[in-house]
Amino acid sequence: MSFLNVLVPDRRPTLETERLILRPFRLSDAGDVQRLAGAAEISATTLDIPHPYPRGAAEEWIRSHRPTFEEGLGVHFAITLRETETLVGAIGLLITPRHNRAELGYWIGVPYWNNGYATEAARAVVAYGFRVLGLHRICANHFPRNPASGRVMQKAGMTLEGTLRQHVKKGTAYEDLVTYGLLRDEFMRLTGEQ
Ligand SMILES: CC(C)(COP(=O)(O)OP(=O)(O)OC[C@H]1O[C@@H](n2cnc3c(N)ncnc32)[C@H](O)[C@@H]1OP(=O)(O)O)[C@@H](O)C(=O)NCCC(=O)NCCS
Numbered sequence: 001m002s003f004l005n006v007l008v009p010d011r012r013p014t015l016e017t018e019r020l021i022l023r024p025f026r027l028s029d030a031g032d033v034q035r036l037a038g039a040a041e042i043s044a045t046t047l048d049i050p051h052p053y054p055r056g057a058a059e060e061w062i063r064s065h066r067p068t069f070e071e072g073l074g075v076h077f078a079i080t081l082r083e084t085e086t087l088v089g090a091i092g093l094l095i096t097p098r099h100n101r102a103e104l105g106y107w108i109g110v111p112y113w114n115n116g117y118a119t120e121a122a123r124a125v126v127a128y129g130f131r132v133l134g135l136h137r138i139c140a141n142h143f144p145r146n147p148a149s150g151r152v153m154q155k156a157g158m159t160l161e162g163t164l165r166q167h168v169k170k171g172t173a174y175e176d177l178v179t180y181g182l183l184r185d186e187f188m189r190l191t192g193e194q
Helices: 003-007 027-037 040-044 057-070 117-131 147-155 184-190
Strands: 020-023 074-081 087-096 101-108 137-142 159-170 173-183
Touching (some): 027 087, 057 074, 074 101, 087 117, 101 117, 117 137, 137 147, 137 159, 147 159, 173 184
Antiparallel strands (some): 074 087, 087 101, 159 173
C-alpha cells in the first residue's frame, strides 16, 4: 500500500449501468488485464497497447491511474459484469485541462465482444464526463480498419468529424485516424437536459 493510499481517501468514481459496474482498477486485476489486453486483436487496433504484453506492465499501468485522476488528467475504469464481477475490459477519459476536453478510449476482451458492453460503458463515461467533470468536449479516434469502434462512438452519440490523414505512427507505419466528437450542448440536447 502506498503513502497516498494511507493518507488520502480514494475519490475515484464507480459508475453503474444496467449490466455493468465501472470501477477503479485494483492491483489484483493485473493478471486479467495482461491476459485480455495482451491478445493480439487488442494491440492491432489500439495505439499504445503492446503485443506481447510485457510482464509487470499491467501493474505499472494500474498504479498510474490514481495519480492521473488526482492531477485531473484522466479517469480509468475497469469494466466489470454486474452479475459475476468478471473484468471484461477498460474505458477511460484522458483530459486536456487547458481546453476542458477529453479523449475517450476503451478495449473489451475478445471473448466478450459484440455484447454491447463497450457501448454501454461509453455512454456512462460520456455522461460522467459532461455531468460530473463538466467537460466541454469529448472526442475519440479509431483506425479506419476498426469499424466496430466507430459504431460504439456513433451509439454513444458522437458525430463523425473527419479523417486525420497519417496522423499517428504505429510501429513503422503512418496511419489515418477517423475522428469523432461530442459537445456538451449536444449531449444535453440528446439527453433532454436542455
Ligand atoms: C471496438 C471494441 C471496443 C468494441 O467492443 P464491443 O463491446 O464488442 O462493442 P459493442 O458490442 O458495444 O458494439 C460493437 C458494434 O460494432 C459492430 N461491429 C462488430 N464488428 C464489426 C465489423 N467488422 N464491421 C462493422 N461493424 C462491426 C457490432 O455489430 C456493433 O454494432 P451494432 O450494435 O450496431 O450491431 C472491441 O472490439 C475492442 O476492444 N477492440 C480492440 C481494441 C479497440 O479497438 N479499442 C478501440 C480503439 S479506438
